[in-house]
Amino acid sequence: MAQRAIREYDGKAIFSKHWEKYFSGFHYGFKSVLVTNGDELRACAQKHGFEWLKQEALVAKPDMLFGKRGKNDLVLFKTAKPGDVTLEDAAKWIDEKIAHEVTLLSGQKGTLTHFIVEPFTPHSQDQEYYISATTVGEDDVLYLSAEGGMEVEEGWEEKVNEVTIPITMDDASIEHLIRANVPSGIPAENKERFIAFAEQFYKFYRDQNFAYLEINPIVMIGNDMHILDLVARLDDTAGFMMGDAWCGAEFPTAFGMEDQSPEE
Template sequence: MARKKIREYDSKRLLKEHLKRLAGIQLEICSAQVTESTDFTELTNKEPWLSSTRLVVKPDMLFGKRGKSGLVALNLDLAQVATFVKERLGVEVEMGGCKAPITTFIVEPFVPHHQEYYLSIVSERLGSTISFSECGGIEIEENWDKVKTIFLPTEKPMTSEACAPLIATLPLEVRDKIGEFIKGVFAVFQDLDFSFLEMNPFTLVNGEPYPLDMRGELDDTAAFKNFKKWGHIEFPLPFGRVLSPTESFVHALDEKTSASLKFTVLNPKGRIWTMVAGGGASVIYADTVGDLGYASELGNYAEYSGAPNEEEVLQYARVVIDCATADPDGRKRALLIGGGIANFTDVAATFNGIIRALRERNLS
């Protein structure tokens, strides 16, 4: 499983689209995405509610604690939203020790409310962990002792009985409504191959559940069976992470092939570089380098698998070798080439690609 974070805008879009299909629950939520290229006139024509309601605006950049960081503006009109975005678009902020400019915002209706609930679902090896609290919001961590949690094994369905411990202390007038909502959200979670989903908080508007703040992660290895359900989905890089030209090249190569080609530069000045076949083997090689005391010298993480052809491996190997030999400083460097068990990869083809790349660089 490859857990990939998605923007709040997409999390809410997927929930709204599929909650009705799977559970018959219509979410009355609206949201709009704003970036540098957004024309507010065109956006308003597409989303008329923007000009007729009070609004909330916040960055949609895969980091949390936006409210505590003063990055959420409430109860604005559209002109004030445009000003808020203009003042912060492209401005670098620091979150969790990472610095990056803000490039994407989400705009939604302002929803006055009193009660805030918390809900999260996490995919585990043998099932899913589901957590719920009547004390959601920005103080959830301070009230973690009030969070109720159940574990639902993979083979067990989400029934009213399974959900009951989560909602047992809710008032009777909202218990069934929230219980049905939790079951519906879990159905979406499973059907769309979410690996993580969190609402902190959601509330009730006219007696109906309404997510206010939401985070989601998808298992991107399930894209082959979900591309229609997911629609135009974006998997942004983690906040603060920018691809180097070589990483971008391999990423583009990976996008064009049915194989897997992964490459991340960890330390451009590192003396130990890897080119390993197989996801498990690549992690073991990297861990072993660290266990032997050379983590600070590890230049990269690299993994190829899924039967890439010789030409793809050639282009991939060129990148790894070029990075491993860049900016010589007189110190010896090592390139570890290895792998695990080949299930269906043509080893001769992959090694021919590596050998050709080595010969091109006069390293064989």
């Protein structure tokens, strides 16, 4: 399996394309743009269907295959009015970020070239959850937590339940296994909803030939699901049969690395 990372924007676009097929009973309002500078963002706001860029509070962040953007102070948002991030705020911030080299806490250095801009989602900490899936040897592994956000890695073993799923397991057994491993911290009123979403998430991961898929956090407000942050890698050996299913997702060079030649 050749794992190749895709942008957060492309991962969310794949979710949106297949949402109705996989996530029955849940709603995902995909609103997102990928831009390279402030003028491009302003131009997007003039297009039909993108009026929300001028009407809603926004969040902007780089979309360049590196994590911990919050800890690197590379997320532009404000949690409450007055002073919500406007279209012009986001455009100016993006232009400031592309004007100079950035050094991450990891030591990686490079120039920011791509940004994802979305509506801000008001919510409380207890509405954040964590879910991811990957393949380990002959099995898939689903990771579930009642706690999402930047600090989920702290105390991972206590916070996150690991569910090992043999690739030959039938759907009924998968549902039973997920139910038996649902995190204890999930409120009773959300337990069935979370179980249903986790089962559907795993089927989506498997059918769409992801090699790794993480949402951290996913915000659950009733049946409305808000994918705030996403990391995804595709199994590119399946690319020949996925066609439009992957929404034209590209495999960009990771931040801080030199672009590969066509031969490479």
